[in-house]
Amino acid sequence: MIPNEKEYLALRVPCDAKMAGAETTTAEPAAESNRRIKRAEGKRGKISGRDNTDAEGPKIAIFDYGAGNIFSLKSALERNGAASVSVIRSLQNLNRFNGLVLPGVGNFDPAIMSIRADRKRFVNAIDDGIPIMGICLGMEMLFDKSEEGSLDGLKIFDGKVMALPKTKVKVPHMGWNNLEINISRRSRLLEGVGNGVWVYFVHSYHAVPEDESIVMASSNYGVSIPAVIERDNLIGVQFHPEKSGTSGAIMIRNFLRMCKEQKITRAAE
Amino acid sequence: MPLAKRIIPCLDVDAGRVVKGVHFAKVKDAGDPVELAKRYSQQGADELVFLDITASQQKRDTMKGVVREVARVIDIPFTVGGGIKKLEDARDILLSGADKVSINTAAVKDPQLITQLMSIFGKQCVVVAIDAKRNYQVNKDKKRKQNIFKADRREYWFEVKIYGGMEGTGIDAIEWSKRVESLGAGEILLTSIDADGTENGYDIELVDAICKSVNIPVIASGGCGSPSHMFQVFKDTDVDAALAASIFHYDKSTVDKVKKYLMENGIKVRIE
Numbered sequence: 001m002i003p004n005e006k007e008y009l010a011l012r013v014p015c016d017a018k019m020a021g022a023e024t025t026t027a028e029p030a031a032e033s034n035r036r037i038k039r040a041e042g043k044r045g046k047i048s049g050r051d052n053t054d055a056e057g058p059k060i061a062i063f064d065y066g067a068g069n070i071f072s073l074k075s076a077l078e079r080n081g082a083a084s085v086s087v088i089r090s091l092q093n094l095n096r097f098n099g100l101v102l103p104g105v106g107n108f109d110p111a112i113m114s115i116r117a118d119r120k121r122f123v124n125a126i127d128d129g130i131p132i133m134g135i136c137l138g139m140e141m142l143f144d145k146s147e148e149g150s151l152d153g154l155k156i157f158d159g160k161v162m163a164l165p166k167t168k169v170k171v172p173h174m175g176w177n178n179l180e181i182n183i184s185r186r187s188r189l190l191e192g193v194g195n196g197v198w199v200y201f202v203h204s205y206h207a208v209p210e211d212e213s214i215v216m217a218s219s220n221y222g223v224s225i226p227a228v229i230e231r232d233n234l235i236g237v238q239f240h241p242e243k244s245g246t247s248g249a250i251m252i253r254n255f256l257r258m259c260k261e262q263k264i265t266r267a268a269e
Numbered sequence: 270m271p272l273a274k275r276i277i278p279c280l281d282v283d284a285g286r287v288v289k290g291v292h293f294a295k296v297k298d299a300g301d302p303v304e305l306a307k308r309y310s311q312q313g314a315d316e317l318v319f320l321d322i323t324a325s326q327q328k329r330d331t332m333k334g335v336v337r338e339v340a341r342v343i344d345i346p347f348t349v350g351g352g353i354k355k356l357e358d359a360r361d362i363l364l365s366g367a368d369k370v371s372i373n374t375a376a377v378k379d380p381q382l383i384t385q386l387m388s389i390f391g392k393q394c395v396v397v398a399i400d401a402k403r404n405y406q407v408n409k410d411k412k413r414k415q416n417i418f419k420a421d422r423r424e425y426w427f428e429v430k431i432y433g434g435m436e437g438t439g440i441d442a443i444e445w446s447k448r449v450e451s452l453g454a455g456e457i458l459l460t461s462i463d464a465d466g467t468e469n470g471y472d473i474e475l476v477d478a479i480c481k482s483v484n485i486p487v488i489a490s491g492g493c494g495s496p497s498h499m500f501q502v503f504k505d506t507d508v509d510a511a512l513a514a515s516i517f518h519y520d521k522s523t524v525d526k527v528k529k530y531l532m533e534n535g536i537k538v539r540i541e
Contacts, residue, residue, distance in 0.1 A: 069340075069363045069364060069366055069367065069368065069394075071337070071340050071364070071365065071366040072340045072366050072368065075340055075341045075342075075366070076344060079341075079344075105390070105391065106390075106391065107388075107391060166484065170484050170485060170486055170509070171484070171485075172392055172393050172455055172485075172486075173272075174393055174455065174456065174486050175272040175273065175275055175315075175486065175509065175510075176272060176273040176275065176315055176539045177272055177273070197541070198273060198539040198541065200345070200346060202346075202368075202393040203393070204392065204393075221272075240346075242344065243344060243345060243346045243368065244344070245310075245313075245344055245345055245541060246344075246541050247541065248344060249344060
């Protein structure tokens with residue numbers, strides 16, 4: 001028996017509650033934020049040149065489709081230098097944040113349903129240059145459509161999402177695979193990441209972009225899987241950087257650096 | 270390109286502390302789960318499995334706290350199993366930060382739970398743990414299919430056991446593995462009760478039979494006493510991962526040493 005819609009909704013996660021953890025604040029009150037900046041300024045007086053203190057890090061939002069565990073992702077962003085990580089259910093007031101992450105848990109149609117009312121805001125955010133990283137399903141959603149669902153994708157990238165070839169390989173593609181980096185292209189996410197590093201995949205579908213030039217790295221699993229796509233400040237990763245050990249941590253820090261640069265640029269405007 | 274063979278330390282947790290069962294009975298204290306998780310992750314473990322063996326229902330909530338702390342500190346995937354009876358239990362564990370839940374007895378009692386979990390959280394979150402043991406009472410009347418094996422002129426089949434290996438089900442493990450795959454399991458954690466705790470090596474016969482029956486990843490468990498046992502199971506079967514506990518807990522070996530040994534022997538493993 002597959003849960004009906006009512007049961008499904010009952011199992012959905014209350015936003016900013018359980019998953020985000022009662023012990024961490026999600027939307028930081030301004031007063032607290034100011035205090036932290038003051039604290040950090042005080043610290044800066046003593047230790048100049050340190051750029052990883054909390055208040056100097058970027059503020060990141062994770063868009064929550066309501067379908068699963070994003071605590072690990074939130075923790076990974078915090079561990080690697082985000083000043084705050086908020087779990088959001090709407091893309092309103094996105095300019096409060098320096099970066100947005102579309103996480104990689106759930107199914108295509110429900111995830112699209114949860115974000116499609118905000119598509120225009122999403123496109124505006126891309127145009128504004130806010131760094132955005134789609135992970136796994138979050139990357140697949142950027143395309144026109146997916147064999148996993150019947151709804152249209154966000155149609156940011158031309159191309160479709162197809163099922164992995166079940167006859168050739170075990171599906172889901174679950175485990176550690178090598179990243180084959182296209183060294184002729186310059187990826188900001190992959191700065192300092194060696195060719196062939198191991199990253200952790202969990203997926204049953206893969207993107208087939210029409211514009212091959214956005215593919216910065218791929219992995220081989222029965223077919224060649226676009227593993228990292230990048231266009232300006234928009235990034236998609238098919239694997240899970242938050243679960244990919246040291247190599248994944250480097251990529252998360254690279255993404256946070258992009259977010260921080262965007263923060264500085266915006267402050268200067 | 271084949272994936273790296275995964276090395277998975279397993280931590281049995283009782284009321285917030287790591288212990289290891291020998292033949293599912295006697296246990297010794299081996300430490301704090303969060304500390305061990307960090308240590309294994311730094312040593313290059315590819316994944317971790319936590320089995321909650323807490324008997325009392327009240328103390329069970331401590332597991333959620335453990336899961337949360339583990340999720341905060343490590344950057345590799347981890348699975349939590351033990352005592353998950355219903356959808357809400359699984360949901361609590363996943364939302365506390367676990368990447369996958371492993372269900373065993375509950376899956377046998379209510380196979381639809383596998384499908385429900387799959388449809389809400391995705392296949393990749395659903396691990397079905399199968400505890401199997403040789404049963405020498407071969408029933409020829411074929412009401413239920415039994416896949417018969419033969420050794421030393423004795424016939425047997427592999428029976429699925431539940432409640433920590435205490436209770437038989439009459440279900441054939443090979444048939445069950447196919448069924449859980451069709452119901453939506455994303456992975457099978459296969460424990461041989463005959464081999465578990467012996468430290469004489471994995472149950473190659475059982476592991477091979479299950480791997481040949483399904484097209485989802487299989488984790489071999491039970492019997493690992495040395496790195497050579499891991500080499501053996503990877504060489505002789507198509508298994509995706511090897512799980513072990515005691516060889517890591519008591520510093521008999523470390524994850525990095527095991528992986529170096531496997532790599533030198535031609536097994537593809539992840540070394541950063």
